[in-house]
Amino acid sequence: RKxxxxxxxxxxxxxxxTVAFNCTYSNSASQSFFWYRQDCRKxxxxxxxxxxxxxxxxxxxxxxNRASQYISLLIRDSKLSDSATxxxxxxxxxxxxxxxxxxxxxxxxxxxxxx
Amino acid sequence: xxxxxxxxxxxxxxxGKRIMLECSQTKGHDRMYWxxxxxxxxxxxxxxxxxxxxxxxxxxxxxxxxxxxxxxxxSLSLESAIPNQTAxxxxxxxxxxxxxxxxxxxxxxxRLTVT
Numbered sequence: 661r662k663x664x665x666x667x668x669x670x671x672x673x674x675x676x677x678t679v680a681f682n683c684t685y686s687n688s689a690s691q692s693f694f695w696y697r698q699d700c701r702k703x704x705x706x707x708x709x710x711x712x713x714x715x716x717x718x719x720x721x722x723x724x725n726r727a728s729q730y731i732s733l734l735i736r737d738s739k740l741s742d743s744a745t746x747x748x749x750x751x752x753x754x755x756x757x758x759x760x761x762x763x764x765x766x767x768x769x770x771x772x773x774x775x
Numbered sequence: 776x777x778x779x780x781x782x783x784x785x786x787x788x789x790x791g792k793r794i795m796l797e798c799s800q801t802k803g804h805d806r807m808y809w810x811x812x813x814x815x816x817x818x819x820x821x822x823x824x825x826x827x828x829x830x831x832x833x834x835x836x837x838x839x840x841x842x843x844x845x846x847x848x849x850s851l852s853l854e855s856a857i858p859n860q861t862a863x864x865x866x867x868x869x870x871x872x873x874x875x876x877x878x879x880x881x882x883x884x885x886r887l888t889v890t
Binding site: 703704709747762766 | 882
């Protein structure tokens with residue numbers, strides 16, 4: 661089983677749509693969570709961190725469910741510029757709760773927003 | 776100027792050749808990483824370094840070596856390149872954020888083709 665699993669998509673949605681991505685992780689010691697965005701042939705860039713209480717940044721909302729070990733990303737009012745690959749990322753910690761400082765990436769979910 | 780730079784950006788080489796990919800950063804981060812990205816497989820960690828005297832293997836280190844020449848520089852070498860090392864290579868840096876997470880910042884990538 662992969663440590664971080666995502667539906668690769670692609671998701672094709674019209675402008676203005678709401679779209680949600682889910683991601684599951686296998687290691688319960690995972691400490692912190694992120695969504696990165698990657699445009700075609702470009703480097704990944706941090707979109708947002710994911711906190712236990714859930715967090716929102718404009719049209720983007722991230723949720724974490726530790727009991728079920730999944731993370732979600734909701735994009736409202738999709739724009740053409742949202743077209744990209746979205747990477748779910750987790751950071752492991754040791755038994756003492758200290759971060760290993762290494763990230764594990766999911767394979768990414770491709771989103772295409774069309775006019 | 777970019778905070779994390781990689782050279783070369785593109786390289787075509789032949790099987791058996793030695794090749795070095797270089798990464799420099801101006802962010803002042805202690806931690807540096809090398810990843811490769813293949814279609815459908817996401818980013819996989821090759822090597823990482825938490826400071827100048829620290830080198831650690833990632834999940835796919837076979838066939839690669841690294842050198843941390845200074846805090847700002849981290850080089851990846853392929854001693855004898857083979858075709859299945861054709862991939863997009865990313866360097867990344869990180870440092871501890873105020874929330875206790877290690878967010879990573881990526882270079883623009885090096886596209887390597889081994890013929």
